[in-house]
Amino acid sequence: MNLETFQFSKSAKKLNSLLIIIPMVLLFIGVYGGLMQTLFRAGIIQSDPFMGGDYYKGLTIHGVLNAIVFTTFFAVALGNALIPYSLKMNLNTKAAWASGILMLVGSVMAGVVMLMGEATVLYTFYPPLKAHPLFYVGLTLLVVGSWVAFFNWIPMYLKWRRENPGEKTPLTVVGMFTTFIVWLIATASVAVEILFMLLPWSLGLIDEVNVMLARTLFWFFGHPLVYFWLLPAYVMYYSFMPKLADGKLYSDMAGRLVFMMFVVFSVPVGTHHQYMDPAIGSQWKLIHGIFTFAVALPSLITAFTLAASLEYAGRQRGGKGLFGWITKLPYFDKEKWFFSYLISGLIIFIFGGISGIVNASYQMNTAVHNTAWVPGHFHLTVAGPVLLAFLGGSMYLIHQFMGKPVKMKGWTLSVPYIYTIGVSIFSWGLMRGGLLGMPRRTNTGASYANPESVLYQPDWMPYIDITVIGGIIMFLAIVIFVVAFFATVFARSEVTAEEPKVTFPITAPLHNEPSLWLRNFKPFIIIAIILIVLSYTPVIYDVLQSTYDGSLPYSPNSPVPLR
Amino acid sequence: MDKSEKMALSLSGMLLVLFFGAIMYAAVVEDIQVPTCITDMEPFTSDTLFQSGPETYELQMVARMWAFQPSTVRLPVGSTVDMYLTSQDITHGFMIENKNVNLMAVPGAVNYIQVTFDEPGEYFFACHEFCGAAHHTMSGRIIIEEEGVAGNQMGALQ
Ligand code: HEM
Ligand SMILES: [Cu+2]
Ligand SMILES: [Cu+2]
Numbered sequence: 001m002n003l004e005t006f007q008f009s010k011s012a013k014k015l016n017s018l019l020i021i022i023p024m025v026l027l028f029i030g031v032y033g034g035l036m037q038t039l040f041r042a043g044i045i046q047s048d049p050f051m052g053g054d055y056y057k058g059l060t061i062h063g064v065l066n067a068i069v070f071t072t073f074f075a076v077a078l079g080n081a082l083i084p085y086s087l088k089m090n091l092n093t094k095a096a097w098a099s100g101i102l103m104l105v106g107s108v109m110a111g112v113v114m115l116m117g118e119a120t121v122l123y124t125f126y127p128p129l130k131a132h133p134l135f136y137v138g139l140t141l142l143v144v145g146s147w148v149a150f151f152n153w154i155p156m157y158l159k160w161r162r163e164n165p166g167e168k169t170p171l172t173v174v175g176m177f178t179t180f181i182v183w184l185i186a187t188a189s190v191a192v193e194i195l196f197m198l199l200p201w202s203l204g205l206i207d208e209v210n211v212m213l214a215r216t217l218f219w220f221f222g223h224p225l226v227y228f229w230l231l232p233a234y235v236m237y238y239s240f241m242p243k244l245a246d247g248k249l250y251s252d253m254a255g256r257l258v259f260m261m262f263v264v265f266s267v268p269v270g271t272h273h274q275y276m277d278p279a280i281g282s283q284w285k286l287i288h289g290i291f292t293f294a295v296a297l298p299s300l301i302t303a304f305t306l307a308a309s310l311e312y313a314g315r316q317r318g319g320k321g322l323f324g325w326i327t328k329l330p331y332f333d334k335e336k337w338f339f340s341y342l343i344s345g346l347i348i349f350i351f352g353g354i355s356g357i358v359n360a361s362y363q364m365n366t367a368v369h370n371t372a373w374v375p376g377h378f379h380l381t382v383a384g385p386v387l388l389a390f391l392g393g394s395m396y397l398i399h400q401f402m403g404k405p406v407k408m409k410g411w412t413l414s415v416p417y418i419y420t421i422g423v424s425i426f427s428w429g430l431m432r433g434g435l436l437g438m439p440r441r442t443n444t445g446a447s448y449a450n451p452e453s454v455l456y457q458p459d460w461m462p463y464i465d466i467t468v469i470g471g472i473i474m475f476l477a478i479v480i481f482v483v484a485f486f487a488t489v490f491a492r493s494e495v496t497a498e499e500p501k502v503t504f505p506i507t508a509p510l511h512n513e514p515s516l517w518l519r520n521f522k523p524f525i526i527i528a529i530i531l532i533v534l535s536y537t538p539v540i541y542d543v544l545q546s547t548y549d550g551s552l553p554y555s556p557n558s559p560v561p562l563r
Numbered sequence: 564m565d566k567s568e569k570m571a572l573s574l575s576g577m578l579l580v581l582f583f584g585a586i587m588y589a590a591v592v593e594d595i596q597v598p599t600c601i602t603d604m605e606p607f608t609s610d611t612l613f614q615s616g617p618e619t620y621e622l623q624m625v626a627r628m629w630a631f632q633p634s635t636v637r638l639p640v641g642s643t644v645d646m647y648l649t650s651q652d653i654t655h656g657f658m659i660e661n662k663n664v665n666l667m668a669v670p671g672a673v674n675y676i677q678v679t680f681d682e683p684g685e686y687f688f689a690c691h692e693f694c695g696a697a698h699h700t701m702s703g704r705i706i707i708e709e710e711g712v713a714g715n716q717m718g719a720l721q
Contacts, residue, residue, distance in 0.1 A: 055699075056693060056695075056696075056698070059693075122693055126653075126654050126692075127653075128652070128653050128654075128670065129653055129654075129693075129695070210671060211654065211669055211670050211671055211672075212669055212671060212672050215654075215669070250568075251564065251565075251568060253564065254564075254568065274667075275597045275598075276597065276598060276656075276665050276666055276667050276674075277598065277667045277669060277672075277674070278598055278600075278601060278648075278649075278666075278667065278669055278672040278673055278674035278675070279600055279601075279669070279672040280599070280600065281599050281600045282596055282597050282598065282599035283599075285597055285599075286586075286590070289586065290583065293579045293582065293583055294579075296579060297575055297576065297579060300571075300575035300578070300579075301571070301572060301575065304568065304571035304572075304575070305568075308567070308568075357582065361582065361585075361586055362586045362589075362590070362597060363586065363589050363590065363595045363596070363597060363663075364586075365597070365665075366597065366663045366664070366665045367663065367665075369656075369658075369665045369691075370656045370658070370665070370667075370691035370692060371658070371691060436660070437658060437660040437661075437687070437689070439656070439658070439689050439690065439691035440691065441691075441692070441693040441698070442689075442691070442693075442698060442699045443698075443699045444699060446699050446700075447699045447700050447702075448689070448699070455700065455702055457687070511564075511565065513564070542600050545600070545602070546600045546601065546602050546672060547671040547672045548606050548671055548672070549606070549670065549671035550671065551653075551670045551671060554628075554652055554653050554695070555695075556693075556694075556695035556696055557695060557696050558628075558695075559627060559628035559629070559652055559695075561652070
């Protein structure tokens with residue numbers, strides 16, 4: 001393979017390494033919490049040595065650290081890596097460091113108040129449960145930090161466009177910009193929720209908040225949040241995976257079309273998380289449902305394009321017949337360890353996608369909403385393909401930016417396969433239990449899964465127990481990964497005469513259509529804004545019209561309001 | 564775009580249209596709905612259950628930390644219930660097992676669904692939104708009694 005290289009400045013390399021190492025530590029704390037939850041839920045433990053007996057405190061830490069902190073850091077690091085690399089332009093390291101520091105300070109702030117038990121509100125922080133003000137401030141700093149990183153890339157992109165008229169923007173850059181355009185639109189809403197409602201309310205500056213309005217603003221953010229997780233994984237699927245298998249990207253235009261569709265349809269769909277909420281007309285819920293189906297389309301196109309790219313790769317490697325190419329891919333090639341992270345994620349995502357369509361299907365949501373089915377579903381998405389792509393990406397980035405050889409390659413290669421087995425068992429247990437009505441976000445071990453309790457539900461038990469087996473396997477896979485990761489971080493540097501350059505396995509397209517209409521973000525952003533206004537105006541109107549009372553703040557420990 | 568891509572794209576589109584058709588069929592022909600805006604109901608702060616017709620009942624249920632009021636409901640088989648639900652403090656969730664009933668209980672708003680019980684038996688329900696320290700104990704049952712069971716009186720026991 002002859003790959004292009006780019007020389008990052010020392011400061012940029014150091015920053016990007018830190019942006020990978022710090023969240024890895026936080027992820028490990030979060031995943032430890034996940035293991036404890038499975039044990040709590042089955043009634044195997046009543047208390048754990050680090051987080052004590054509070055299931056919901058652990059669950060808050062698990063959700064926030066894994067799903068919000070780890071993912072945001074990785075997305076920023078990937079952008080800081082791919083945008084300078086693909087545009088062959090240096091990063092403004094001052095702004096990049098400022099963004100990293102803001103994110104770190106914010107995460108630590110939120111982390112500390114969560115550990116102190118002052119913010120047991122789960123990662124959705126629905127009022128009128130109130131968290132310590134520093135929890136909201138911390139999340140805000142994390143988000144603002146990620147904005148600064150994005151704003152730092154925009155002038156680079158504009159400059160490149162000016163200097164390269166008529167050339168197609170590299171697909172990696174299109175993908176990263178899509179990620180952060182979606183993120184910017186989405187976080188604007190949660191910024192309003194936090195800065196104008198929750199933060200002043202938790203400080204006592206205002207008395208009451210409208211809970212339905214806060215929920216609606218949250219889910220305006222909450223659904224595109226899942227694409228913010230998914231899109232960096234898509235960037236790696238499109239630009240790295242075919243190359244790792246010695247193939248080509250089947251269609252460059254498909255990739256660009258997919259990203260633009262995400263810009264358009266990611267946001268006006270959030271009410272599908274509120275199908276069971278009061279105070280929103282069902283006709284508007286249905287419209288958000290229709291848009292949700294529209295945003296399933298780019299994922300179906302992706303499935304086709306990636307399969308076609310892998311088929312091409314398999315045939316190049318000598319695969320024959322209708323399915324012979326499948327056996328020729330480098331699943332167990334230690335030098336191509338990164339491939340295993342991407343391919344196993346794609347396989348998990350088949351089931352994540354199907355269960356997602358079930359959730360989105362309007363009336364069918366009645367059968368699964370807020371049951372254990374839902375965490376079953378999203379451990380097959382964010383804690384499946386997204387997690388694995390981000391872990392593989394973290395290992396690759398650290399190997400490049402620190403100039404270290406990847407250690408324990410055999411183990412590194414096997415992590416995704418072990419994790420896939422674990423998460424399949426785990427999610428099957430949760431989803432099957434959910435169909436029986438087992439609620440999510442519930443410490444079943446203290447009631448429904450406790451044979452001594454009057455609330456004991458024997459028919460849920462097999463499924464709760466199965467999640468323990470799956471959860472332990474998942475946890476072991478992550479432990480192996482973390483060991484290999486830190487073995488790499490602390491390995492001796494590869495000795496080279498000059499400062500090592502950075503390289504990425506960027507795939508060339510097989511069909512390279514001009515796709516002139518997909519070259520500019522602007523029209524797609526405008527369509528997105530129009531759709532958002534049309535789909536959210538009636539929802540917000542309904543919420544304001546049919547709610548009759550604001551809410552005082554509550555602590556999770558008492559039915560009496562705090563004021 | 565080559566031929567296979569176009570085919571994949573149209574098949575994906577058709578699949579989604581098919582799913583969407585199924586949703587519309589369920590909504591229009593089978594009349595299976597999700598909760599909507601309720602504006603013709605006075606806000607309530609305590610629970611009530613009364614008979615509103617020969618086989619119909621109206622139930623106003625209040626969710627609070629950490630109990631549903633009423634937590635046990637007895638009704639004769641064949642009852643159709645107009646269920647209204649609200650919360651007195653923070654957000655709770657309500658789902659009846661083996662019945663397509665799933666509602667969020669949000670303070671400051673009233674949620675509503677209609678449900679018919681054709682089979683006698685005990686229907687368990689549990690709070691499914693995190694509502695604080697004792698969330699996992701917040702549950703109750705609806706007991707649907709067979710025709711002619713002693714007294715067959717309806718009533719709400721706290
Ligand atoms: C060893 C690996 C893991 C285990 C054993 C595990 C276990 C669990 C369990 C048992 C729950 C459900 C608790 C409940 O609903 O009561 C949960 C929730 C959750 N998990 Fe994981 N998990 C793991 C990894 C991850 C990862 C890597 C992510 C994200 C990147 C993640 C994201 C979440 C989120 C967002 C929730 C929902 C929290 C909430 O409902 O507030 N998990 N996890
Ligand atoms: Cu969603
Ligand atoms: Cu609850």
